Every structure is written in structure tokens, then in C-alpha cells.
Amino acid sequence: MKKRIGILTSGGDCPGLNATIRGVAKACFELMGEDNVEIIGISNGYYGLIHNLCKPMTPMEFSGILTQGGTILGTKRQPFKMMTVIGDDNLDKVKAMRETYQKQKLDCLLTLGGNGTHKTSHLLSQEGLNVIGLPKTIDNDIYGTDVTFGFHTAVDTATDAIDRLHTTAASHSRILVCEIMGNKAGWLTLNAGIAGGADIILIPEIPYDIDKVCDAVMKRAASGKSFSILAVAEGAFDKDEAKLKKKDRARKREEAGITTATSRIAAQIQAGTGIDTRVCVPGHMLRGGSPSAYDRILATDFGVYAAKLVASEKYGRTVAMVKGEITSNKLADIAGLTKFVNPKDQLVTTARRIGVSFGD
Ligand code: F6P
Numbered sequence: 001m002k003k004r005i006g007i008l009t010s011g012g013d014c015p016g017l018n019a020t021i022r023g024v025a026k027a028c029f030e031l032m033g034e035d036n037v038e039i040i041g042i043s044n045g046y047y048g049l050i051h052n053l054c055k056p057m058t059p060m061e062f063s064g065i066l067t068q069g070g071t072i073l074g075t076k077r078q079p080f081k082m083m084t085v086i087g088d089d090n091l092d093k094v095k096a097m098r099e100t101y102q103k104q105k106l107d108c109l110l111t112l113g114g115n116g117t118h119k120t121s122h123l124l125s126q127e128g129l130n131v132i133g134l135p136k137t138i139d140n141d142i143y144g145t146d147v148t149f150g151f152h153t154a155v156d157t158a159t160d161a162i163d164r165l166h167t168t169a170a171s172h173s174r175i176l177v178c179e180i181m182g183n184k185a186g187w188l189t190l191n192a193g194i195a196g197g198a199d200i201i202l203i204p205e206i207p208y209d210i211d212k213v214c215d216a217v218m219k220r221a222a223s224g225k226s227f228s229i230l231a232v233a234e235g236a237f238d239k240d241e242a243k244l245k246k247k248d249r250a251r252k253r254e255e256a257g258i259t260t261a262t263s264r265i266a267a268q269i270q271a272g273t274g275i276d277t278r279v280c281v282p283g284h285m286l287r288g289g290s291p292s293a294y295d296r297i298l299a300t301d302f303g304v305y306a307a308k309l310v311a312s313e314k315y316g317r318t319v320a321m322v323k324g325e326i327t328s329n330k331l332a333d334i335a336g337l338t339k340f341v342n343p344k345d346q347l348v349t350t351a352r353r354i355g356v357s358f359g360d
Helices: 017-032 045-050 093-103 115-126 151-172 187-195 210-222 246-255 261-273 283-287 293-311 346-353
Strands: 003-009 037-042 054-057 108-113 131-135 175-180 200-202 228-233 277-280 317-322 325-330
Touching: 003 017, 003 045, 017 037, 017 108, 017 293, 037 045, 045 093, 045 115, 093 115, 108 115, 108 293, 115 131, 131 293, 151 175, 151 187, 151 228, 151 283, 151 293, 175 187, 175 261, 187 200, 187 228, 187 346, 200 210, 210 228, 210 261, 228 261, 261 277, 293 317, 293 325
Parallel strands: 003 037, 003 108, 108 131, 131 317, 175 228, 175 277, 200 228
Antiparallel strands: 037 054, 317 325
16 A cells, blocks of 8 residues: 655745755655655645645656745745634534545645745644644744755855945945844844844844834944944834833834834934935745755755654654754644744854844
8 A cells, every 4th residue: 555645835935845845756656665655745835734725746756846935835824823713614624624634544744834834734643633733933933953954055146235235334334224024033034134244133032122223223323424324123112112012012113013023224314324324125036046055955954854853654743953953843742832033043153243123
């Protein structure tokens, strides 16, 4: 009997998804023999599992995709909090996913995704499905793993954006505020900020005081540096907002007509310092392109480990890197948790020691 392995990619895409899919498939073929394995590709994440959008894939489909960005399976956001809610369509999504799993006669399901994906993976595992997760996200905020695939490539891309802002900022004696993805966690901004030589780094884990941000800009100006670069996480907020709940924060911003954190910060800096200030938003470019060498290796390592879990029928787990070792965590131990930057993290201290301001 062939082992039938379903595979899907869910949530925001990132570089390294295809490299991981390839790693899983090739290692499954090697470990169990090509004739004993059938890989079923599920289109557009959990949406495809709900609507039975499945097709068997040939080994050829896993070749030539190591370097390709995006995902050959397609992806879709399917918010966890809506998974158990029966909508106007009267569809029981959890039941539908269970039925697809049974109809497709799957032995297990591999889910490549971030925090939301892992919550649903855990739910399906509790429903009795054999699930194995793989940690994907440019945000690097999945609990229990040192790193997620896609993160390092995004750090490279964001660093390149910050590098390019230096010359234009210096030429015009301006402040440039670079908005970097990361709604909850500041890992990408922190890493790219340091690698790109940003002068000020603002992340959600360290609420800022705009006066301190302006002081840092003026201090540089007083020392003869006519420009400054800020790396700002899209989810950054100030010390007053830190006292509010997330939804109250969003409501207050909406009432004040503030569209993004960076647009407000730029306006406040310009008003507070009198220095011309501009915003740059690389946005979804950070999720695009070919995975870096690091991510290709990590994705392959993760994929191979997932195949070993399949071969040994160890389910209800997600692949991880812990202290440099590839291993796995129980879905139950990590689902619903987020890995935040600790304000006392060594990297934060390193940045502070070279004079980077966190606006606090
Ligand atoms: O979850 C990864 C992420 O890149 C976040 O950093 C960002 O807030 C979000 O995706 C943007 O998602 P979307 O593609 O839905 O706009």
C-alpha cells in the first residue's frame, strides 16, 4: 500500500516554500521508495483542504523548484478564529477538512505555514488527523524554533532596501523611514536594521517615545551627520499606545486618520526636527524572490526531517531548529504562542552598544 501524503502551504507566502516541498518529496522518495509514496498536492492552503482541491503530484513536479520563490501549490489566508465558525454558507470547515482527508485516503498531512497555520494544524491533530507542521514565515515568530525558513532571505532583501536608502538620504540630507513587515514581532526589523546600519530601530516589543526618536535624530545632526535612517516594524507603537489593547489602538488610529505607523512617525519627526523626512515601504517585496543559500539549506534540512517523521509515523509535531539542531516540537506545545523579541535580547544590546536608538 502506497503511503498517501497530503501537502499544503498556508498563510502569506515566503521564499523557501518550494525548496521545503522539494526537500520533503525527495527525502520521502529516498526513504520509502518512489513506488511506495504518493504525494497529494492541496491547492491554496486550508481552503483547498476544505474544498477538496487535491491532485496527485509526479516526482518531476518537485524538480527545478529549489530556487523558485512563492509556492507551486498556491496559498491563501484562512484565519484560525473563523475555522470553527459556521458562516452564511452553512459550511462546517473542520468537518469538510476531515472529509477531504478521508476522501483522499491520506495517511498524513504536511502543513507549511506560520502561527495561524500551526493553530489549525493543532486543531486538525486534535480531530484525529495525522499532521506534521513546517515553520514558515519572514517574521521568524514561531514559538519553539530558533529560525523559520523565509526569514533570512527577507532579512537580506530588507537590508538591501536600507542600504539603498543611505545614499539618497545622505545626498538630500534627509531622514528616511523604512517600514518593514512584522505586525507583532520585530525580528525582521531588528536584524535588517542592524545589518543595514539603521540609526534608529523601532519594534513592537519596545514601545517608543517620539521625543526620544527626535532627540536621536538631532544628536546625529549635531555631530555633523546630516541624515538618519530608521528601520520601523509595521506593528511599532508608542508608549501611550502600549497602554491600550490592540483593537483600541487600531480604533484610535483610525479615528485620527493614521494609516500606517511609519506615516505618523515621519510626520512627527519632520515636525519635531524640521528635517525633511520620507517613508519607504518595501512591503511584499520582502516576501518575494529566490530563497537565499541559507534558506535553501534550512528548507532542505526541515523538509528531510519532516520526511523522517512521516516514515516513522510521528505525528502531531512540527519541525524546528533548537540550539542549532534540527528537531521537532509537539504541536500542542507551540500552537497559539508567539516568539517575541526579548528587549534584553543580546542583539538588542549589541545594537544599543553601537549607539542605535530604540526610541525608549
Ligand atoms: O505573516 C507574514 C507577513 O509578512 C506579516 O509580516 C505581514 O504583516 C503580513 O504577512 C502581510 O500579509 P498580507 O500578504 O496578507 O498583506
